Every structure is written in structure tokens, then in C-alpha cells.
Amino acid sequence: MSTPSHYTRIVLNERPEGDIQPSTFRQERVAFDLAPHAGEVLVKVDWLSLDPAMRGWLRDVRSYIPPVKIGAVMRAGGLATVVRAGQGSTLVPGDVVSCSPGWTEYAVLKAKEVEKINVPPGAQVLDFLGPLGMTGLTAYFGLLDVGKVKAGETLVVSGAAGAVGSVVCQIGKKLGAKVVAIAGTDEKCRWLETDLNVDKAINYKSPTFHAEFKKAVGYFDVFFDNVGGDMLNFALTRMNKNARVVLCGAIADYNSTQPKGLVSYMNLISQRAKIEGFIVFDYAARYPEALKEMASWIADGSFQRKFTVVEGLQKAPEALPMLFNGGNTGKLVVHVSGRDAKL
């Protein structure tokens, strides 16, 4: 596979205070000088994943992962094709791999940090950014291990039309829970009810949202929260005894310089309930069991996936805010190069 004389990458230019700005990232066109040493591989990036967590990586605060440095390529998971493998790697040119290349057309990565993709029956490569990737694993372990949802329980999912939310809704139904989905447009709600078969989808922008929530949910056992803010605070008033609130994300607050606080937290005492955060990386040793189950659902045709595709690496910076303003349905990805997916 030939390589070009120059390639494009996008670096962090400055840390945003609130919303991501045009000046947050900077595109660089640089001479091609990438070569894999022993234990490394050179890859050409095909697809990149855009995730709400990326907003957190821009903050210079104590977290589960160091912040992206100013001037460094923006961190991102993705799918790529091996161009050349250094000594000691079993990968060969043309292998498609799951990896964390960042916002770049080409990258040299440690061979042990890329994983060759074997597409299971009924799936496609792009599913490795969806249910068969971090998105699916986050939904799976968050709902089963943190939320411990059981058949017959009531599960509420916020950000339900998003990448993780839409997987959570479907796993919830498979486990026999009553699933109420919360999303931000009527179109998303229709998709959730019609294609994902949730019991009820509610548009949180409706002026009667609280009344609709009370009617559809009553009180919940598990709240899988991707949103935070006001909605989470309201949810704390609608908990069943021993309710579990799974904190997966807080897209309503990621961009806030002054997040809204949870004033209803005292209900956690009277309902013996809990709010618990988690990071999917902690479950790495158990990824195989989750992926096996997800693959079986894909194979039997019962698992829906939807992708919102942004064309071209240079569009990544302006696409990222879609995650916080409701612009995407399903998984938001950037198509950098290579063949199209079947969408």
C-alpha cells in the first residue's frame, strides 16, 4: 500500500471554557514521516468514533484518563486498515483493526493496542464502533453490572436515541424490563417506539414532559443516565425503593461552566437508592462475554443499529457538538477514508 507525501491531522488548539469553539481545534497538513518500529503498526484511518466523553478529555482536571495536551492530536477511537506492520506483529497489510488512532488520516500505533476485527455473521465492520465496540460494552456493563436490571422492572433511559442509549433500550427489552426512552425530537421518539420497540418514548422538550414521565413511568427501578442536569434531578423524585441510577454521561453538563446541581438527592435516603458512576475500561477482562452476547443478538437479526455519518476528517470538529445539541441519532461517526458501510 503506497503512502502519500503529506497527511492531515487535527490537534487540540486551546481548551474550551464552555461550548466547543471553531478555535478549539486546529487542522495540520504535515509531511509523511510515519514508519512503524518493532511492535508497532502503521494504519490508515477509515472511521472515527465521536463520543460525549471526548468533551471531558479536553478538561485539564483529575479524571479517569489524562487530558489531551494542547498541540496533541485529538484522541479518538476508530477503525483502520493496516498499511505496514513492524517486526514482531502478526498483523498484515490490509487487516482491518479497531484502535485509538485519534483525529488523523494515518497513525503509528502499538501493535498490542490494536485489535484485528473479525466480523461476525449479520454484522458489518462499522458495528465495531457501535454494539460490538466501546458503545455496546458501555451499554452492556452499565445496565447489567451497575444497573442490575431485572425482568419486570421499569428502566428509564435518557439520551435514548444516542449511541449508548439505543443499545441500552434494546438490551433492556431483551432482559424483560419495561423500557421508557427519553429523547429530544418526535422523530427520535418514533424511531425508538417503532424500530427499537420501547414501551414508551417521551420528548423531553414537550411542555408536558414531567406529566408524561409520571404517567409512563410511575416510579422507576433503574435510570440509565446519559444526560445529567435537570433531568437527572427530576428523576431523583421518581425512584422506587432500592432504585439504581447509572451515571454513564452528563451531556447536559459537560459544556457547563456552572453545572446545575442535584437538589433532590435526599430522596436517595428515603428510597434506599443509589447513584453510581462507571467507566467501561474497568470491565476489559469481561469484554469477550459481552461481545459474544451482542453478536448473537445481531446474528439473529433482532438488534437495530443506526449511524449518523459525517464525511471527511476535517468535519470532525464541527460534528462533535452534535452530541450535545441532539444532532445525531444512533452512533455518530466520521468517515475518513476507505469503502462505505452498508447503512
Place this chain on the structure above:
Amino acid sequence: MSTPSHYTRIVLNERPEGDIQPSTFRQERVAFDLAPHAGEVLVKVDWLSLDPAMRGWLRDVRSYIPPVKIGAVMRAGGLATVVRAGQGSTLVPGDVVSCSPGWTEYAVLKAKEVEKINVPPGAQVLDFLGPLGMTGLTAYFGLLDVGKVKAGETLVVSGAAGAVGSVVCQIGKKLGAKVVAIAGTDEKCRWLETDLNVDKAINYKSPTFHAEFKKAVGYFDVFFDNVGGDMLNFALTRMNKNARVVLCGAIADYNSTQPKGLVSYMNLISQRAKIEGFIVFDYAARYPEALKEMASWIADGSFQRKFTVVEGLQKAPEALPMLFNGGNTGKLVVHVSGRDAKL
């Protein structure tokens, strides 16, 4: 035992909006017409327990227990002496019992809802409102079952000089945790360090409280919270990975019409941490194991107890707010009648 022609009781006069007011409760002097039927006992109240949870019982909201009705005797746990037992009870006049008589000099109670007290070696009757009563059980199950504190971990206790807090501090030390106690006066801090042997006590009213907290605690594994509000919010910025925040009470917010919110909740995600509430009644089946262990600590002389005693039933309404403004150290009790305790 003779009974008087009249007795005194204190009823809920009106629901307070914020702080408890002189008009919140009303004292009644009523003709004595109490007689135990089959399965009941007539008791004379000796001691009453004052607890922060009582503020919650005045609110007409969904909770773990119905609110006290307007005009009803204020609910309260206490210790009493049996005056007369109805048919079918094994209790006899003179038996000292643990019960929930409410704010009254005399009460007729269901025999199955009172428990005869057998004072273990080294203990006294009043300990049944402290470490051998709901106070001790709350500390025990909150710290061990919800907090799951382990030897070598860092435990922070807010409201540490209060009834539950002072028991939590001592159990924490016995389990081998590093214990940092938070209280509201230098005198309480001295007591916590000198008598309860906590590793460090910090006065939250100090202008350098946050700096002192960071120096003494670093990051904590378990936060046993009796206070809520700003302190809880600050604590959420000082969690170790997998930290557990035990929500026992929220004395800073019980009287608030506009509680302060937790704006730092997003740290729960990055630290894979949780906030969990509990109600001690859920552990009723396991009370004996806890009481056996507490009694053994009392017997070996290693367990400190302190009581703040208010003399006379009529003082209960004005004493209750002490729990929210730092007026008591250790367990706050009302001495209604009977012999004094060894304090």
C-alpha cells in the same frame, strides 16, 4: 404502679416550612384514660430519643414512613417502664422496655412493638438509645453494609460528634480505617481526637476548612455523610476511585425550602464512585449480630458514649433544633421521668 389523673403529651400543631417554630408543636394536658387491652402494654416514658430524621417525619411527602399527622402525638423512640400489661403479654410492671412511645408521659403500645431491655455487662439502660439502639444500628449497617469500609481505607465522617457520627468514628477505628472526623466546634474536635481517637478532627467552620480537609484526607474511600449540602458537594471532589458515599442524613438541608444542589456529581463517573442512601429498618433481621458486636465493645471498655440530656418532656420542641445547629455532642435525649442515668 399508680397512675395520675392527668398526663402531658406534645402533638404536631402545624407543619414547619423551614426551621421548626414555637408554633410547630403544641403541649396538651389530658385526663388519664389509658388502659391496655389484650396484646397491649401501658408504659410510663423515662427517656426519649431526639433524632435528625424527625424533621423528615414532619414533611407531608412520599418517604420511608408516613408523616406525623397534624394533631397527633409527635413520633419518637424511647425507653419506658411497664405500668400494666394487657392479656397475652409476658411483660410485667417494672420491666424497662425500648419502644416508640412518642412525645408523651404515658402511652399504650402493642406488646409486640416493645422490647424488654437486658442491660449487658458494662452498659447502662441509656445505651439503648445510643450504641445499643437505632443510633448504633444505623452507624453499624451504614458503615459496614453500605460503606463496606475496609482496613487501611480512608473514612471521612461528617456530623462526627453527633450520635451516629461518634459511633461511626469508633467502628471505623476498630476496623482499621484511617478516620477523619468533621465537626462544628473546636471542643467537639478535641473530644473526637482525645476520647474517640480519630486520626484527625476538622472544624468545618474554620476559614481554612477545605485546605485542612485536603491535607488530612487527600482522597477518601468512604464518606459517611450526616450533613449533606455544601460539605457533601465538596466531598464529591475528593473521592478515590471506587469511593462510596453513605447518605445517612442531611442535617444541612432538612430545614431548607431550597436545598443546595450537588454540582460535583460528575466526579462519580470519573471515579466510578457511588452515593447510596439507606434506612436502618431494612436491616431488622440482622440487628442481633450488630448488637452482639457493639455490646462486646462496650463490655471491654473501649467504646465511648456521650449524652446531651434535656430535662423534661416540655423541653423537647425547643431541644429538637439543637440537632441542626450543632447544640449537642453525642446522643441528644430528653429525660422525661424515672431515675437518672450514670452519664
